Amino acid sequence: MKQFLNKYKFILFGVFILIDIILIVIFASKSKPSQNTPTPNSSPVNQNLKYQSLITDNNFQNNGTETTINQIKKIYYPSKSPNRKNEAWYQNNNLILIKEIVTSKETIRISDLVEKYSRPTLVLYGEDALSGFYLYATPETGIAYLGNQESGLLLEIWQFEPTSINLFPAKYAEGYKDKLPVQQ
Amino acid sequence: MNDQQKLVELFDKGFSDPWARKIALTGIWQFFPQALGEERQIPNIIRVDWPDGNQADISRDDFENAFLESLSRNPQTEGFIIDSSTYNYLLGLDQTPTPEFTETTSTTPDKIRLEELEEFAKKTKEKGGLAEAMAEQKAKIKAWEKKVASSPAPSVSSPRRRGSSELEPETEKESAEVFVVQTQPKIITLTQPDQEQLQAVKNAFEKGGEANFRKEVEEKVRTEIETRLTPSKEADFLVSVTVDTLTKTIKNLPPEIQREIKIIDPPLAPLTALTDSQKTAQMEGVKKIINEAVLATNQVTEVLGITASIVAPALGQLYQPIKEEDSKNFEVMGTKPSFKDGFIARINKLVELENEINRLGPDLTEAQKQTLLGEFFAMAEREDGYLQFISHAVQGKRMEGDWGQERTSGQGITAYAKNRSLEYLQNKLSVKFGGEAGEKGLQVMFGKKSVATIKNQLTNRISTKVAAATAKATATKTAAGVALKAGGAKLAASLGLKGVLTALGTVAGPIGWIGGIIAGSFLEKIFSKIGIWIKKHPKEFFFGAAASLGLPAIVTGSTLLAIPAGLALAAGVGPRAIVGAGRAGLGLFLGTITGTLLTISTTVLAIIVATPILVALILFIINNGAYMVPPSAETGGGGSAISCFTLVDEATWPQDKKDNLTAAIDKLVADHPPFVNKVCKRGEVLLHYNDFNPGYWGHYDGTNNITLYPGGLTNQLDAEYILSHESSHLMGAYSASYTYVEYLDYPDINTEPNIITYFSCSGTTDASEKFAESIALYASEKPFICLPGGLQSNYPIHWQFCDETIFK
Numbered sequence: 004m005k006q007f008l009n010k011y012k013f014i015l016f017g018v019f020i021l022i023d024i025i026l027i028v029i030f031a032s033k034s035k036p037s038q039n040t041p042t043p044n045s046s047p048v049n050q051n052l053k054y055q056s057l058i059t060d061n062n063f064q065n066n067g068t069e070t071t072i073n074q075i076k077k078i079y080y081p082s083k084s085p086n087r088k089n090e091a092w093y094q095n096n097n098l099i100l101i102k103e104i105v106t107s108k109e110t111i112r113i114s115d116l117v118e119k120y121s122r123p124t125l126v127l128y129g130e131d132a133l134s135g136f137y138l139y140a141t142p143e144t145g146i147a148y149l150g151n152q153e154s155g156l157l158l159e160i161w162q163f164e165p166t167s168i169n170l171f172p173a174k175y176a177e178g179y180k181d182k183l184p185v186q187q
Numbered sequence: 188m189n190d191q192q193k194l195v196e197l198f199d200k201g202f203s204d205p206w207a208r209k210i211a212l213t214g215i216w217q218f219f220p221q222a223l224g225e226e227r228q229i230p231n232i233i234r235v236d237w238p239d240g241n242q243a244d245i246s247r248d249d250f251e252n253a254f255l256e257s258l259s260r261n262p263q264t265e266g267f268i269i270d271s272s273t274y275n276y277l278l279g280l281d282q283t284p285t286p287e288f289t290e291t292t293s294t295t296p297d298k299i300r301l302e303e304l305e306e307f308a309k310k311t312k313e314k315g316g317l318a319e320a321m322a323e324q325k326a327k328i329k330a331w332e333k334k335v336a337s338s339p340a341p342s343v344s345s346p347r348r349r350g351s352s353e354l355e356p357e358t359e360k361e362s363a364e365v366f367v368v369q370t371q372p373k374i375i376t377l378t379q380p381d382q383e384q385l386q387a388v389k390n391a392f393e394k395g396g397e398a399n400f401r402k403e404v405e406e407k408v409r410t411e412i413e414t415r416l417t418p419s420k421e422a423d424f425l426v427s428v429t430v431d432t433l434t435k436t437i438k439n440l441p442p443e444i445q446r447e448i449k450i451i452d453p454p455l456a457p458l459t460a461l462t463d464s465q466k467t468a469q470m471e472g473v474k475k476i477i478n479e480a481v482l483a484t485n486q487v488t489e490v491l492g493i494t495a496s497i498v499a500p501a502l503g504q505l506y507q508p509i510k511e512e513d514s515k516n517f518e519v520m521g522t523k524p525s526f527k528d529g530f531i532a533r534i535n536k537l538v539e540l541e542n543e544i545n546r547l548g549p550d551l552t553e554a555q556k557q558t559l560l561g562e563f564f565a566m567a568e569r570e571d572g573y574l575q576f577i578s579h580a581v582q583g584k585r586m587e588g589d590w591g592q593e594r595t596s597g598q599g600i601t602a603y604a605k606n607r608s609l610e611y612l613q614n615k616l617s618v619k620f621g622g623e624a625g626e627k628g629l630q631v632m633f634g635k636k637s638v639a640t641i642k643n644q645l646t647n648r649i650s651t652k653v654a655a656a657t658a659k660a661t662a663t664k665t666a667a668g669v670a671l672k673a674g675g676a677k678l679a680a681s682l683g684l685k686g687v688l689t690a691l692g693t694v695a696g697p698i699g700w701i702g703g704i705i706a707g708s709f710l711e712k713i714f715s716k717i718g719i720w721i722k723k724h725p726k727e728f729f730f731g732a733a734a735s736l737g738l739p740a741i742v743t744g745s746t747l748l749a750i751p752a753g754l755a756l757a758a759g760v761g762p763r764a765i766v767g768a769g770r771a772g773l774g775l776f777l778g779t780i781t782g783t784l785l786t787i788s789t790t791v792l793a794i795i796v797a798t799p800i801l802v803a804l805i806l807f808i809i810n811n812g813a814y815m816v817p818p819s820a821e822t823g824g825g826g827s828a829i830s831c832f833t834l835v836d837e838a839t840w841p842q843d844k845k846d847n848l849t850a851a852i853d854k855l856v857a858d859h860p861p862f863v864n865k866v867c868k869r870g871e872v873l874l875h876y877n878d879f880n881p882g883y884w885g886h887y888d889g890t891n892n893i894t895l896y897p898g899g900l901t902n903q904l905d906a907e908y909i910l911s912h913e914s915s916h917l918m919g920a921y922s923a924s925y926t927y928v929e930y931l932d933y934p935d936i937n938t939e940p941n942i943i944t945y946f947s948c949s950g951t952t953d954a955s956e957k958f959a960e961s962i963a964l965y966a967s968e969k970p971f972i973c974l975p976g977g978l979q980s981n982y983p984i985h986w987q988f989c990d991e992t993i994f995k
Contacts, residue, residue: 070190072232072246084932107928133955134927135889135920151920156928177230183889 054162057111058083058103063091075099083108092163100163100175105156112155113139113148120146125168127179131158138179142171190243194253197238206238214250236952240938830856831867832874832910840876844900848874851906859966862994865926866914874910876900884909887916904969912963915993919958926993930958933988942982944971957985965989 056063060083067078068088074095079088082104092100105111117123123139131137131149136158140147147161163175172179188196197207218229232244832852834840840848856863866872875894884899899909919927930936931954942960945951951960963969964978965986979986 070244072244073248077244085934086932086937106932107925130953131927131955133916133920133953134958136927153920156925158928158931173231177232178234 054098054101056101056103057160057162058105058109061089061103063089063101067091082106100161103160103162105158105160107156109157111157111160113150113152113157114155116146116148116150116157116160120144123147125171127172127176127181128183129176129179132183138176140171140176142166142168147171147175190245191249191253193237193243194245194249195257198253198257210235210245211254214245214254218247218250236941829867830863831870832872835873835875841878841897844876844895844897844906847900847903847906848895848910850903851910854903854907855911855966859994862911862914862918862962862966865993866918868918872914872917885913887913887920889920891917893917904967908963908967908969911966912959915959915962916955919955927955927958929992930954930988933984933992936984936988939982939984942985944969944974961985962989962993965994 061080063078063080067080069076069078071077076093078091078093080091082089083106084104087104089104090100090102091098121141121144123141125140125142127138127140129138129149135151135153136149136156137152138147138149139152140161143165145163145165147163148157149159149161150157161175166174172181194210198211200207214233214235218233229247232246233250234242234244236242830852834845834848837845871891873892875892877894877896884896884905886894886896888894893910893913895906895909895913898905900906919930941950941952942957942964943950944964945956945960951957961978961982964971964974968977970977974981978989
């Protein structure tokens with residue numbers, strides 16, 4: 004054994020140095036969060052091929068629970084959150100909105116959406132406003148997100164049939180207000 | 188079963204069912220604001236929590252249909268009596284007001300009659316059934332909404348009976364008995380009796396302000412009580428409660444809130460609890476008092492230039508025929524208080540107890556006292572919690588300062604008084620076991636049990652708590668010790684080889700193969716040999732480790748790779764050895780180039796052994812977040828914290844409030860540094876004091892400003908509680924620490940739907956408020972009478988979230 008080690012000491016040493024370098028590269032890549040703009044998932048949300056998921060592995064095709072309110076069919080799909088559901092809204096069998104849940108494990112940020120789409124033209128305030136998460140929407144382009152501007156964190160991303168600023172709240176954002184609620 | 192059917196089924200349970208009540212109130216509040224005198228946007232959908240933990244989006248139509256169906260099918264039940272205008276509106280008995288119709292209805296509940304419900308059922312039947320009636324009602328609603336939308340917004344609301352205005356359209360037979368729908372607040376047009384009352388109040392204020400007002404109201408209330416109720420001694424109590432409540436509520440009405448004021452469950456709600464439901468005279472008397480009080484309060488708010496709307500108390504039982512079974516259900520917090528039960532005598536006993544408690548010496552430590560208090564009051568509540576809030580109402584002396592809690596509280600004075608009572612006792616309580624005074628005090632409070640039993644129960648609970656706290660502290664200390672001493676052989680010894688292998692085995696990703704291989708039993712044996720070797724050759728091991736990582740460290744300058752040096756240092760290898768190891772590593776590296784390598788058989792073996800183990804250690808450290816850096820605000824954790832709280836305009840703060848807050852800050856910083864660090868992550872937190880009482884204790888403005896009001900600063904514990912609550916909002920909003928997102932996604936946390944302590948035990952299902960409230964409860968450990976046992980036993984998942992995520 005001793006002879007073997009002494010004979011191949013340089014090779015062995017080189018092998019371990021190589022292992023070290025590989026590990027360092029792995030560590031470096033692991034510790035640095037991806038800065039890439041998210042690429043829309045290739046899997047379509049539904050048969051209409053209208054929207055594409057922005058969160059990898061989201062499935063809008065199976066295991067949904069359905070409810071219909073005011074001619075709007077809402078289907079709730081499992082998300083990566085144990086508590087929150089993805090949503091798809093249908094009107095007359097046409098997909099009009101999807102809501103994707105964003106968990107803390109996702110790397111997508113507000114800046115990614117602003118870069119990819121545009122700056123929001125409307126801000127509304129819902130239940131999460133008390134924790135700094137507002138609904139930023141660009142109704143004209145059909146994108147909205149529930150996010151914290153300072154941290155860039157997101158709770159939800161909405162894609163919907165483009166509409167006007169005036170119609171958006173009633174059509175898609177029921178329960179959201181145009182003023183920050185009093186926090187107490 | 189669809190949502191509407193589920194709603195009907197739920198509503199059929201009646202108003203006493205908490206879920207039915209909650210959803211009914213929510214639906215009415217959201218969908219029919221005009222019926223409550225509110226001017227708000229009406230949603231098409233509300234999300235409700237079902238009792239089974241699921242949620243559903245309920246449309247206005249579904250809610251309305253279910254509500255009316257349940258009412259029509261169960262006219263004999265207690266129903267969902269909210270107020271007259273709601274009923275009239277929902278039942279279709281109102282006449283749709285025209286835009287120029289400027290009067291509104293009172294919320295006086297005495298017009299809510301069983302006959303109305305029966306009339307509704309009859310009416311729907313005569314008209315061809317429910318569907319037709321509902322269609323008619325919907326048409327009215329739409330017409331009303333359209334007209335309201337096109338009419339200018341009025342500014343003042345006032346009670347007025349139907350039939351007293353020339354503007355009012357002629358009505359059908361029942362019109363004299365019903366009220367018109369309550370529209371948005373309008374310019375007041377009082378009936379003659381109302382005008383006389385208002386003038387009397389105005390005169391009272393003009394003469395001498397509050398004192399005269401008190402006198403006027405007191406006289407009125409006393410007359411009513413003494414006419415209706417006996418004996419007079421007990422009437423004194425009711426007068427005291429009534430007058431004090433009214434006066435202080437009115438006195439503290441905040442001018443800036445204007446018409447948002449809503450008094451739900453007027454302060455007189457406790458009267459209902461005091462009423463002997465078997466005695467018609469008492470029932471009628473209380474009804475009358477409440478009606479008068481509601482009217483008086485409405486009018487006085489006008490006198491003061493403030494508009495307020497009042498939703499009458501949920502006095503469903505008062506409007507029902509008195510039955511034997513009703514009285515059985517007539518309980519408050521597990522008791523059946525009534526005049527005949529001698530509640531005055533019981534209150535006197537409680538006062539005696541308070542006095543005796545005050546004489547007891549403070550032999551317990553603060554921690555013991557706090558622990559004891561929580562348990563003590565939990566038991567007290569079970570025994571006779573009702574007396575606690577009544578005792579305060581009787582004395583009245585603790586009511587000053589922050590009256591107003593009841594204004595928007597669904598629980599009204601009941602919840603408020605409960606808390607005030609708790610605080611009062613808590614401030615004075617210091618229990619000593621043993622001794623005549625202590626035993627006597629316990630006997631008074633727990634007369635049904637032997638003193639020994641009570642003492643044993645309390646002692647056992649305290650012991651359990653202390654043991655748990657000790658175990659927790661020990662575990663923390665052990666973990667900290669492991670982290671600090673973690674290094675090389677010592678870490679291996681601490682974790683055991685199995686721990687290292689586990690660390691390896693849990694490595695995910697491309698290097699998971701290491702764990703996969705090592706997990707094999709053969710290699711495990713090999714590594715057990717290696718473990719022995721490490722123990723025998725610690726120095727060589729670290730030489731090898733340093734050598735193994737020497738090159739990458741030199742190349743990358745990675746601080747991560749400095750960890751082995753730290754490990755070695757911590758392991759007692761010594762700085763000199765580390766330097767030597769570094770040199771050895773460099774020498775090895777150079778040796779490979781220059782051919783001057785020394786004899787390295789041992790070193791090579793060390794490298795072979797050390798490399799995978801070090802990789803495992805590094806990954807273990809990474810995966811467990813156990814970077815050995817000093818705790819700081821940047822990391823949001825750690826064992827110490829520096830306060831970032833700044834009192835703005837400190838000189839203007841009342842000394843006692845400032846002292847309480849300062850003590851609370853000190854305690855938070857000392858007890859919960861990880862939490863404080865998270866709060867302070869963004870920088871300075873500005874604390875403002877506002878002497879005005881808005882009806883709540885604190886307010887966070889969405890940036891870095893927290894405003895605190897007198898009610899939350901009456902003692903250190905409350906200050907700690909409210910500061911923690913508001914700070915949690917700030918942390919969730921601006922720490923960028925994922926705390927709020929983590930909260931939302933914490934497994935099963937949404938199965939605990941309501942944090943009851945929020946807003947004087949009104950409760951909240953709002954995620955943000957639940958987030959803040961649970962943190963405040965964890966941090967302050969403030970006992971609430973509505974939450975016996977505290978956060979951990981009632982909301983274990985929230986407690987666990989706080990423990991794992993916020994406070995570590």
